[in-house]
Amino acid sequence: MRFPLSLTTAMVGYIAKKKITRTRRFPLVLMLEPLHACNLTCTGCGRIREYEDTIKEKLSVEECLNAVDEAGAPIVSLCGGEPMIYPEIGRLVKEILLRRKHIYLCTNGMFIKKKLHEFKPTSRLFFNVHLDGMRKTHDLAVEREGVFDAAIEGIKAAKEKGFLVCTNTTVFKETNLAEIDELYAYLTTLGVDGFMLSPAYGYTAVHKTNPNGAAEIFLTRDDIRVKFKEAKKLFKKYKMNNSPVYMEFLAGERELTCTAWGNPTRNVKGWKGPCYLITDQHHASFNDLMEKTEWDKYGAGNDPRCDHCMVHCGFEPSAALGVNSRLGDTFKMLMWQMS
Numbered sequence: 001m002r003f004p005l006s007l008t009t010a011m012v013g014y015i016a017k018k019k020i021t022r023t024r025r026f027p028l029v030l031m032l033e034p035l036h037a038c039n040l041t042c043t044g045c046g047r048i049r050e051y052e053d054t055i056k057e058k059l060s061v062e063e064c065l066n067a068v069d070e071a072g073a074p075i076v077s078l079c080g081g082e083p084m085i086y087p088e089i090g091r092l093v094k095e096i097l098l099r100r101k102h103i104y105l106c107t108n109g110m111f112i113k114k115k116l117h118e119f120k121p122t123s124r125l126f127f128n129v130h131l132d133g134m135r136k137t138h139d140l141a142v143e144r145e146g147v148f149d150a151a152i153e154g155i156k157a158a159k160e161k162g163f164l165v166c167t168n169t170t171v172f173k174e175t176n177l178a179e180i181d182e183l184y185a186y187l188t189t190l191g192v193d194g195f196m197l198s199p200a201y202g203y204t205a206v207h208k209t210n211p212n213g214a215a216e217i218f219l220t221r222d223d224i225r226v227k228f229k230e231a232k233k234l235f236k237k238y239k240m241n242n243s244p245v246y247m248e249f250l251a252g253e254r255e256l257t258c259t260a261w262g263n264p265t266r267n268v269k270g271w272k273g274p275c276y277l278i279t280d281q282h283h284a285s286f287n288d289l290m291e292k293t294e295w296d297k298y299g300a301g302n303d304p305r306c307d308h309c310m311v312h313c314g315f316e317p318s319a320a321l322g323v324n325s326r327l328g329d330t331f332k333m334l335m336w337q338m339s
Contacts, residue, residue, distance in 0.1 A: 277305075
């Protein structure tokens with residue numbers, strides 16, 4: 001199966017319950033950022049720039065758990081910043097798992113070996129390691145030598161202890177997809193459990209601090225479609241975590257409506273509105289985010305900041321929820337999960 005049975009049954013049951021109760025908008029994944037501090041300064045990262053004034057602040061474990069309870073989503077993506085440098089990351093993961101949630105712990109991989117003793121293997125926990133290419137390319141993207149090797153050592157250590165590990169790769173303008181093919185082939189030999197590709201999205205913060213550099217690395221919607229038409233061959237070769245419907249959207253074979261409310265973000269300033277990429281307001285509560293955001297104001301054709309966005313946290317929920325569905329999509333998604 002593409003994902004653990006526990007995750008699949010939890011998600012299906014959760015969506016069914018929401019639809020039976022006619023809930024119009026509800027989250028599938030909570031993007032929880034306990035901190036924005038990081039040991040790296042990746043070229044394409046907007047968080048360390050946007051939240052420069054609060055970079056030393058952290059959510060308490062209790063604040064994090066309150067966010068998990070408020071949102072109620074079956075999946076929690078622990079991100080940041082680098083969540084592995086959060087002082088109580090072991091306790092936080094344990095408490096979220098006790099709530100029967102599934103966790104994707106998004107990390108650059110450099111501290112996996114050091115912190116591995118704080119976690120126990122379970123089908124509800126994935127280490128999601130960021131790798132943008134082979135050694136030379138990845139170390140250039142994260143602006144430090146040795147990061148690729150440290151991440152690989154972390155992956156090996158995690159797999160040896162029985163943990164689930166997946167990777168996330170960002171596709172930039174200059175990304176060579178033949179190299180990504182090489183990367184995935186190598187990671188497959190290490191027993192990695194799945195791969196995600198995401199187009200490089202342009203954070204406002206990055207554009208402001210490095211306008212020329214940002215234009216050089218980020219993709220327009222047309223760029224994304226060209227890249228991901230080529231990337232579809234990877235979908236046939238490897239255990240991709242991108243859904244087939246989302247991949248069709250990236251390749252320009254169909255349209256999807258953004259459902260950013262499906263992946264809300266909670267960080268040190270509050271609930272980030274309207275979405276992971278755009279910050280117009282930080283809300284004091286999850287309900288305020290959902291009820292007071294004018295969702296129809298956003299999306300391609302409504303807000304120019306959305307025109308080139310095809311990011312997974314805005315459109316994978318659309319695929320999962322059957323937004324803009326076509327005949328055969330349900331069967332396609334089912335076969336993908338079972339493969």
